[in-house]
Protein backbone atom coordinates (compact mmCIF):
# COMPACT_ATOMS: atom_id res chain seq x y z
CA UNK A 1 0.00 0.00 0.00
CA UNK A 2 2.58 2.59 -1.03
CA UNK A 3 1.46 6.18 -0.66
CA UNK A 4 -1.07 5.54 2.11
CA UNK A 5 -0.84 8.10 4.89
CA UNK A 6 -1.10 7.20 8.58
CA UNK A 7 -1.31 9.46 11.60
CA UNK A 8 -0.82 7.41 14.75
CA UNK A 9 -2.57 8.50 17.92
CA UNK A 10 -2.08 7.00 21.37
CA UNK A 11 -5.09 7.61 23.58
CA UNK A 12 -6.07 7.21 27.25
CA UNK A 13 -2.55 7.22 28.76
CA UNK A 14 0.03 7.98 29.75
CA UNK A 15 0.73 4.81 31.72
CA UNK A 16 3.95 4.39 33.73
CA UNK A 17 5.54 1.10 32.68
CA UNK A 18 3.90 1.17 29.23
CA UNK A 19 4.35 4.61 27.70
CA UNK A 20 8.14 4.56 28.16
CA UNK A 21 8.45 1.48 25.93
CA UNK A 22 6.08 3.02 23.36
CA UNK A 23 8.28 6.12 23.24
CA UNK A 24 11.42 3.99 22.92
CA UNK A 25 9.87 2.03 20.04
CA UNK A 26 8.68 5.15 18.19
CA UNK A 27 12.06 6.76 18.58
CA UNK A 28 13.85 3.64 17.29
CA UNK A 29 11.66 3.80 14.18
CA UNK A 30 11.98 7.58 13.86
CA UNK A 31 8.20 7.99 13.93
CA UNK A 32 6.38 10.90 15.57
CA UNK A 33 2.81 10.53 16.80
CA UNK A 34 0.19 12.31 18.89
CA UNK A 35 -0.68 11.38 22.49
CA UNK A 36 -4.18 12.26 23.68
CA UNK A 37 -3.81 12.03 27.45
CA UNK A 38 -6.38 11.65 30.22
CA UNK A 39 -6.12 14.31 32.93
CA UNK A 40 -6.34 11.87 35.84
CA UNK A 41 -3.23 10.14 34.49
CA UNK A 42 -1.11 13.30 34.48
CA UNK A 43 -2.32 14.60 37.85
CA UNK A 44 0.72 12.98 39.55
CA UNK A 45 4.51 13.21 39.21
CA UNK A 46 4.92 9.99 37.16
CA UNK A 47 2.33 11.07 34.62
CA UNK A 48 3.78 14.54 34.49
CA UNK A 49 7.25 13.14 33.75
CA UNK A 50 5.78 11.11 30.89
CA UNK A 51 4.14 14.10 29.19
CA UNK A 52 7.41 16.01 29.54
CA UNK A 53 9.14 13.16 27.70
CA UNK A 54 6.38 12.88 25.06
CA UNK A 55 6.98 16.51 24.11
CA UNK A 56 10.78 16.29 24.43
CA UNK A 57 10.72 13.31 22.05
CA UNK A 58 8.99 15.44 19.41
CA UNK A 59 5.43 14.12 19.62
CA UNK A 60 2.24 16.14 19.71
CA UNK A 61 0.22 16.20 22.92
CA UNK A 62 -3.53 16.63 23.29
CA UNK A 63 -6.30 16.80 25.89
CA UNK A 64 -8.53 13.70 26.08
CA UNK A 65 -10.77 14.84 28.99
CA UNK A 66 -10.10 14.52 32.73
CA UNK A 67 -11.86 11.29 33.74
CA UNK A 68 -12.55 9.71 30.33
CA UNK A 69 -15.98 8.67 31.59
CA UNK A 70 -18.28 11.51 30.50
CA UNK A 71 -19.95 11.28 27.10
CA UNK A 72 -20.38 14.97 26.36
CA UNK A 73 -23.47 14.63 24.20
CA UNK A 74 -25.31 12.39 26.68
CA UNK A 75 -24.35 14.22 29.90
CA UNK A 76 -27.16 16.32 31.44
CA UNK A 77 -24.69 18.40 33.51
CA UNK A 78 -22.83 20.50 30.93
CA UNK A 79 -20.79 22.30 33.62
CA UNK A 80 -19.27 18.90 34.36
CA UNK A 81 -18.48 18.52 30.66
CA UNK A 82 -16.62 21.83 30.51
CA UNK A 83 -14.74 20.83 33.66
CA UNK A 84 -13.57 17.66 31.88
CA UNK A 85 -11.86 19.88 29.30
CA UNK A 86 -10.61 22.63 31.61
CA UNK A 87 -9.05 20.43 34.31
CA UNK A 88 -6.89 18.55 31.84
CA UNK A 89 -5.93 21.70 29.95
CA UNK A 90 -4.80 23.30 33.23
CA UNK A 91 -2.63 20.25 33.98
CA UNK A 92 -1.09 20.37 30.51
CA UNK A 93 -0.14 24.01 31.03
CA UNK A 94 2.50 25.17 28.56
CA UNK A 95 2.75 21.66 27.10
CA UNK A 96 -0.85 22.05 25.92
CA UNK A 97 -0.31 25.27 23.99
CA UNK A 98 -1.49 23.59 20.75
CA UNK A 99 -4.91 23.12 22.39
CA UNK A 100 -5.49 19.79 20.70
CA UNK A 101 -8.62 18.09 21.97
CA UNK A 102 -10.12 14.70 21.29
CA UNK A 103 -13.52 13.78 22.78
CA UNK A 104 -14.11 10.57 24.71
CA UNK A 105 -15.84 8.22 22.29
CA UNK A 106 -17.03 5.38 24.51
CA UNK A 107 -15.48 2.64 22.37
CA UNK A 108 -15.01 4.70 19.25
CA UNK A 109 -18.47 5.19 17.76
CA UNK A 110 -18.88 8.65 16.30
CA UNK A 111 -22.48 9.40 17.20
CA UNK A 112 -24.44 12.09 19.04
CA UNK A 113 -23.22 10.92 22.46
CA UNK A 114 -19.73 12.20 21.64
CA UNK A 115 -20.17 15.98 21.57
CA UNK A 116 -22.62 18.53 22.96
CA UNK A 117 -23.37 21.90 21.41
CA UNK A 118 -22.26 23.51 24.71
CA UNK A 119 -18.82 21.86 24.57
CA UNK A 120 -18.48 22.53 20.84
CA UNK A 121 -19.16 26.24 21.37
CA UNK A 122 -16.71 26.26 24.29
CA UNK A 123 -13.96 24.56 22.29
CA UNK A 124 -14.51 26.93 19.38
CA UNK A 125 -14.52 30.06 21.57
CA UNK A 126 -11.32 28.94 23.31
CA UNK A 127 -9.26 28.22 20.23
CA UNK A 128 -9.17 24.42 20.37
CA UNK A 129 -8.36 22.09 17.50
CA UNK A 130 -10.62 19.02 17.64
CA UNK A 131 -9.25 15.79 16.22
CA UNK A 132 -11.48 12.80 15.38
CA UNK A 133 -10.45 9.41 13.96
CA UNK A 134 -11.27 6.87 11.25
CA UNK A 135 -9.56 3.71 12.51
CA UNK A 136 -10.12 1.84 15.77
CA UNK A 137 -8.33 -1.52 15.50
CA UNK A 138 -9.58 -2.41 19.02
CA UNK A 139 -6.13 -3.12 20.38
CA UNK A 140 -7.58 -3.54 23.89
CA UNK A 141 -9.76 -6.45 22.74
CA UNK A 142 -7.16 -8.04 20.49
CA UNK A 143 -3.69 -7.27 21.88
CA UNK A 144 -1.93 -9.67 19.48
CA UNK A 145 -4.06 -9.29 16.35
CA UNK A 146 -4.72 -5.53 16.19
CA UNK A 147 -1.80 -4.81 13.82
CA UNK A 148 -3.52 -6.85 11.07
CA UNK A 149 -6.80 -4.98 11.63
CA UNK A 150 -4.96 -1.65 11.60
CA UNK A 151 -3.15 -2.51 8.34
CA UNK A 152 -6.42 -3.54 6.68
CA UNK A 153 -7.98 -0.22 7.73
CA UNK A 154 -4.93 1.64 6.39
CA UNK A 155 -5.20 -0.21 3.05
CA UNK A 156 -8.86 0.77 2.73
CA UNK A 157 -8.47 4.57 2.83
CA UNK A 158 -6.07 7.25 1.68
CA UNK A 159 -5.26 8.79 5.07
CA UNK A 160 -5.87 6.89 8.26
CA UNK A 161 -5.97 8.32 11.76
CA UNK A 162 -5.42 5.24 13.91
CA UNK A 163 -6.38 5.15 17.58
CA UNK A 164 -4.39 2.77 19.77
CA UNK A 165 -3.84 2.88 23.51
CA UNK A 166 -0.72 3.06 25.72
CA UNK A 167 -2.47 1.02 28.39
CA UNK A 168 -1.42 -2.18 30.22
CA UNK A 169 -3.39 -4.51 27.94
CA UNK A 170 -0.36 -6.14 26.32
CA UNK A 171 -1.26 -4.53 22.99
CA UNK A 172 1.79 -2.28 22.92
CA UNK A 173 4.02 -5.35 22.82
CA UNK A 174 2.85 -5.64 19.19
CA UNK A 175 3.72 -2.03 18.34
CA UNK A 176 7.19 -2.78 17.01
CA UNK A 177 5.83 -5.55 14.76
CA UNK A 178 3.08 -3.22 13.51
CA UNK A 179 5.52 -0.44 12.67
CA UNK A 180 7.87 -2.80 10.85
CA UNK A 181 5.02 -4.24 8.78
CA UNK A 182 3.55 -0.82 8.02
CA UNK A 183 6.93 0.42 6.85
CA UNK A 184 7.23 -2.64 4.63
CA UNK A 185 3.77 -1.82 3.28
CA UNK A 186 5.22 1.54 2.24
CA UNK A 187 2.96 3.72 4.38
CA UNK A 188 3.90 7.30 5.18
CA UNK A 189 3.67 8.25 8.87
CA UNK A 190 2.62 11.83 9.56
CA UNK A 191 1.74 13.99 12.54
CA UNK A 192 -0.90 16.14 10.84
CA UNK A 193 -4.45 15.02 10.16
CA UNK A 194 -6.82 14.95 7.19
CA UNK A 195 -9.07 18.00 7.15
CA UNK A 196 -12.30 16.02 7.30
CA UNK A 197 -11.30 14.68 10.73
CA UNK A 198 -10.47 18.09 12.20
CA UNK A 199 -13.79 19.89 12.61
CA UNK A 200 -12.24 22.74 14.61
CA UNK A 201 -8.86 24.28 13.80
CA UNK A 202 -7.71 26.77 16.46
CA UNK A 203 -11.39 27.41 17.17
CA UNK A 204 -12.36 27.92 13.55
CA UNK A 205 -15.25 25.75 12.35
CA UNK A 206 -14.04 23.79 9.35
CA UNK A 207 -16.33 20.77 9.11
CA UNK A 208 -19.99 20.46 10.12
CA UNK A 209 -20.30 17.86 12.89
CA UNK A 210 -24.07 17.43 13.11
CA UNK A 211 -23.68 13.62 13.14
CA UNK A 212 -21.89 13.73 16.50
CA UNK A 213 -23.49 16.83 18.04
CA UNK A 214 -26.30 16.67 20.60
CA UNK A 215 -28.42 19.73 21.35
CA UNK A 216 -27.45 19.81 25.05
Ligand SMILES: [Zn+2]
Nearest residue numbers: 011012104105
Ligand atom coordinates in the same frame (compact mmCIF):
# COMPACT_ATOMS: atom_id res chain seq x y z
ZN1 LIG B 1 -10.24 7.47 24.74
